[in-house]
Amino acid sequence: xxxxxxxxDGVRIxxxxxxxxxxxxxxxxxxxxxxLVLPEDALALTRVAERYEVLVSDYYLSLIDRDDPAxxxxxxxxxxxAELDERPFELKDPIGDAAHTVAGILVHRYPDRALLFxxxxxxxxxxxxxxxxxxxxxxxxxxxxxxxxLRYLNxxxxxEEIILSGGDPLMLADDLLDELLTQLRSVPSIRRLRLHTRFxxxxxxxxxxxxxxxxxxxxxxxxxxxxxxxxxxxTEARTAxxxxxxxxxxxxxxxxxxxxxxxxxxxxxxxxxxxxxxxVRPYYLHHPxxxxxxxxxxxxxxxxxxxxxxxxxxxxxxxxxxxxxxxxGGLGKVPVDSDFVQRGLEPGHWFLRSPLTGAVVExxxxxxxxxx
Ligand SMILES: *Cc1c(COP(=O)(O)O)cnc(C)c1O
Numbered sequence: 275x276x277x278x279x280x281x282x283d284g285v286r287i288x289x290x291x292x293x294x295x296x297x298x299x300x301x302x303x304x305x306x307x308x309x310l311v312l313p314e315d316a317l318a319l320t321r322v323a324e325r326y327e328v329l330v331s332d333y334y335l336s337l338i339d340r341d342d343p344a345x346x347x348x349x350x351x352x353x354x355x356a357e358l359d360e361r362p363f364e365l366k367d368p369i370g371d372a373a374h375t376v377a378g379i380l381v382h383r384y385p386d387r388a389l390l391f392x393x394x395x396x397x398x399x400x401x402x403x404x405x406x407x408x409x410x411x412x413x414x415x416x417x418x419x420x421x422x423x424l425r426y427l428n429x430x431x432x433x434e435e436i437i438l439s440g441g442d443p444l445m446l447a448d449d450l451l452d453e454l455l456t457q458l459r460s461v462p463s464i465r466r467l468r469l470h471t472r473f474x475x476x477x478x479x480x481x482x483x484x485x486x487x488x489x490x491x492x493x494x495x496x497x498x499x500x501x502x503x504x505x506x507x508x509t510e511a512r513t514a515x516x517x518x519x520x521x522x523x524x525x526x527x528x529x530x531x532x533x534x535x536x537x538x539x540x541x542x543x544x545x546x547x548x549x550x551x552x553x554v555r556p557y558y559l560h561h562p563x564x565x566x567x568x569x570x571x572x573x574x575x576x577x578x579x580x581x582x583x584x585x586x587x588x589x590x591x592x593x594x595x596x597x598x599x600x601x602x603g604g605l606g607k608v609p610v611d612s613d614f615v616q617r618g619l620e621p622g623h624w625f626l627r628s629p630l631t632g633a634v635v636e637x638x639x640x641x642x643x644x645x646x
Contacts, residue, residue, distance in 0.1 A: 291480040295397060298331040302353070308335060310352060322353040326406050326567065329399045331477045337505055346503045346535040349571075350400055356570035357401065361640060366407040368563035370604025376426050377419035383604055384630070386434050387468075390423065392416050392454060393441040398476040402532055402571040404563040409441065416454070424457060431463035439470040444480055448488055455492045467492055470528075472500040478514035486521035498526045498557060502536050504544045507552070515552045526557040529595065531578050532571045533562075539584035546593040556595035561610060563600060564640075574639055575599070575624060579610060599626070601637070606630040 298304075302319045305311040305328070311319060322328075330351045338352075339345040371389075374381045382388040394405075394413045403409060427433055436458050443451065458464055469489070473480040489495055497518055501507060518525050527549050529536060536542055546556045561578055562571055582597045597610045605628035608614035616625045622639040 291477060294331055294333065294477055294479055295329075298329060298333075298398075299335060300329055302328060305330075305352060309340070310335065310338065310348070315355075318355050319353045322355065322357045325410070326353070326357055326401075327399050327410055328353055329396070331397060333479065333510065334398055334476045337508065339505075344534060346541075347505055349535055350402065350502065350532070351398060353401060354570055357567040359569055360566050361569055363638065363640060364564050364566040364569070365602060366566055368404050368565045368602055369600040370602065371405070371408065373604055377422040379414040379416065379419045380423050380426060382426075382430070382433065383606065385432050387437060388427075388433050388435075389437045389439050390458075391440040392438055392443050392451075393445045395445045396440075396442040396476075397445070397473050397480065400472070402530060402562065402565075402568050404565045404568075405440075406565060406567060414441070420454075420457065424461065427458070427461045427464065434463060434465045435468060436464060437468040437470060442471050442473060443469050444471045444473045444485075448485055452488050452491075455489075455495075459492060466494045466496065468496045468498060470498045470500070474499045474511050474514040474518075475501050475506050478508075478510040481514035481517050483517060483521070486517045486523060489518065489523050490521040493522060494524075496524050496526060498528055499554065500529070501527050501545060501549060501554075502529045502532060503541065504548055507545070507548045512552050515554055519553045525554045527554050527595070528558040528560060529556075530560045530562055530571075531573050531581070531597075533573050535571070537573045537577065537581060539581050542581065543585055543589055543593070546589065546595065550590070550592055556593055559595040559597045561597065561599040564602060569640065572640065574622065575610060575615070576621070582611065601626050601628055601635065603635075605633065605635065 299308060302311060302316050302323050306313055306316050334351055337347045371381050374383045376382060379391045380388055391414045394409045399409065446454065455467060458467060489497065515525055531537055536545065549556055561575065562568065562573060578597060598607045599610050599615065600607045608626060608629055614627045614629065618624050622641065624637040625634050626637050627634050
């Protein structure tokens with residue numbers, strides 16, 4: 275994979291969309307200058323930013339309702355002092371990525387599919403991110419690691435699907451991404467590709483006809499985007515999605531259930547039906563992981579179940595994401611509304627059955643201030 279000085283973090287600096295990215299808010303001062311953070315909060319939030327980087331595009335910032343202190347867009351993008359709260363049960367690597375990694379960039383946990391991190395950069399650092407610690411660590415070295423990854427894939431023909439995640443794979447310039455997808459496709463056992471990206475939501479200008487056509491050449495390719503709230507389904511986002519769909523790329527969505535962002539049946543119903551309007555099929559609703567510095571986003575399993583059950587019978591099955599929980603320690607994802615997840619003896623106590631090993635593990639939730 276050739277990389278020349280005009281690239282930074284794999285991004286071609288000249289591209290129009292990367293100029294959007296460079297113009298975005300990259301620190302707390304920039305948020306103060308835009309009137310989105312009060313000057314008296316700047317010092318505390320700078321301490322947050324030293325631990326967990328700040329980056330938001332001007333486009334995404336423009337969606338914030340300045341008159342609403344509880345704006346769901348604000349909450350996802352603007353750092354919060356609560357990120358410095360660390361609770362004893364919280365984890366730096368909540369789903370156990372590190373233990374399964376090949377060459378630092380491939381996570382092979384499920385037999386038939388593997389995650390590949392081409393980058394740890396993103397168009398925006400979401401404040402609730404479950405990889406918020408990893409993203410601020412050593413970046414993956416795609417060029418150095420790729421030969422070992424390709425060898426591993428050739429030695430493990432049971433892997434049929436590669437999921438590019440990270441980091442956001444669309445941070446790569448089109449030609450680098452094309453080259454990477456071509457190399458992955460050249461492994462005989464790889465039957466399909468998947469891309470997990472938040473660009474259509476946080477910087478939809480990234481998606482143009484050329485990108486859509488290139489991705490479509492690698493079909494079957496599934497693009498899973500990440501809308502959390504109906505306010506994110508803007509004209510720009512709809513345009514980005516339409517370019518992809520019209521080019522022949524299948525687009526799905528995953529959301530994360532987040533306190534005071536979308537922990538509400540009406541909000542989720544509106545989000546998922548608006549996605550269907552633009553031919554995006556809801557795939558997963560993730561229960562929030564026990565990630566350090568994300569306590570202000572946490573929702574309890576009982577509340578999550580209450581919310582998704584309130585939708586049953588009211589919404590078309592097409593608008594139904596599967597509500598999933600990733601069992602800490604790399605034991606796999608399970609549907610919450612199933613016998614993989616059983617109530618324990620007291621509130622906040624659960625038993626989870628791993629779909630990978632069959633092991634039943636205890637899961638204890640922190641107290642939920644909202645379900646008193
Ligand atoms: C979530 C995840 C996947 C994808 O799982 P699906 O259920 O197929 O969406 C694959 N590998 C790892 C390591 C994951 O965490």
